[in-house]
Amino acid sequence: MNPRGTRARDVRAPRSPWARLDAVHRAVRETVAQTCALVAPRDCPCGAEGAWLCEGCRTLLASAPLRVETCCDALQLLDAARVHEEGPHQPAGVDHAPLLPVLALGEYTGDLQRLVLAWKNGGMLHLGSPIAAGLSTAVQQLGLRAAGDASGDGPLLVPVPSRLGARLRRGEDHTAELVRAMSRKGAGQPLLLRAVPTTGQGGQGARQRRTRRIRLTSPVPRELRRSGAQAVIVDDVVTTGATLRGMHEALTEAGLQVGGAVVVASARVPSRSRTIDQETLQESWHAVPTRHRSESPSRGGAEPSRGAIVAGLRERPHHR
Incomplete structure (x- = not known):
């Protein structure tokens, strides 16, 4: 304790001019980055902020x-x-x-x-x-x-x-x-x-x-x-x-x-990819022999069954 009862003053080394310049550089860089973010946001398309492409993407x-x-x-x-x-x-x-x-x-x-x-x-x-x-x-x-x-x-x-x-x-x-x-x-x-x-x-x-x-x-x-x-x-x-x-x-x-x-x-x-749309089924219909199908679905008739399509393709010659 100071015998005179006065508060001791901390003694700090003077800041280097280079340290001050580095602090100014960081402040300017951050200001420029925030300004650019207003014009062109630096966000990933997935929504992650701070990078144009996040690590996940x-x-x-x-x-x-x-x-x-x-x-x-x-x-x-x-x-x-x-x-x-x-x-x-x-x-x-x-x-x-x-x-x-x-x-x-x-x-x-x-x-x-x-x-x-x-x-x-x-x-x-x-x-x-x-x-x-x-x-x-x-x-x-x-x-x-x-x-x-x-x-x-x-x-x-x-x-x-x-x-x-x-x-x-x-x-x-x-x-x-x-x-x-x-x-x-x-x-x-x-x-x-x-x-x-x-x-x-x-x-x-x-x-x-x-x-x-x-x-x-x-x-x-x-x-x-x-x-x-x-x-x-x-x-x-x-x-x-x-x-x-x-x-x-x-x-x-x-x-x-x-x-x-x-x-x-x-x-x-x-x-x-196991689902087949309606037009795909109708196109497969034309590959089925007539005896394996009833009236054409385009005319309001019944659609070909999976068994009819398989039977029709089974009778077709196999090409290598």
């Missing part, structure tokens, strides 16, 4: 791709259908052989749907890089299943062409930019072809969505056709698979070998 885009070709009605080949008999744990049914393998990063719902919409229509172009990284992994998995890739630069990455109106509205061709980002990550070499797609699929029936045609308006270079390199179709979302089928037909007619497709999201995943 980053992990979602880096998850193992899913095989979803069995969920796409337009990709099923009726000529390659196989009937399996009723067993103790499964009913009788039909197994279809898909036209090509399709890998997706996940189901088009929840956070993945928000990420896709923010990337396509929300102007969050920075999401293209992590999406491209996830699809590059999917392309590598396709390469393990595909044979005969004679190109030293990997497969040909062919984006599904966007409609002109969509490109003007977004200010870019998002699938073409995605393919370029995948190429920078070593997934393959981009092949940007001009094409004339049909009108958008919104408002169309299930049968129309499964018969989409795409016409290429730019030729495929001759050296690529002769190289034997396989093409991988790249798209954002797959629903029925009609667009992928149309691209497969267009590329095949142009002389390219199509090894598969990769998409960011799929409207259905295998665990939820």
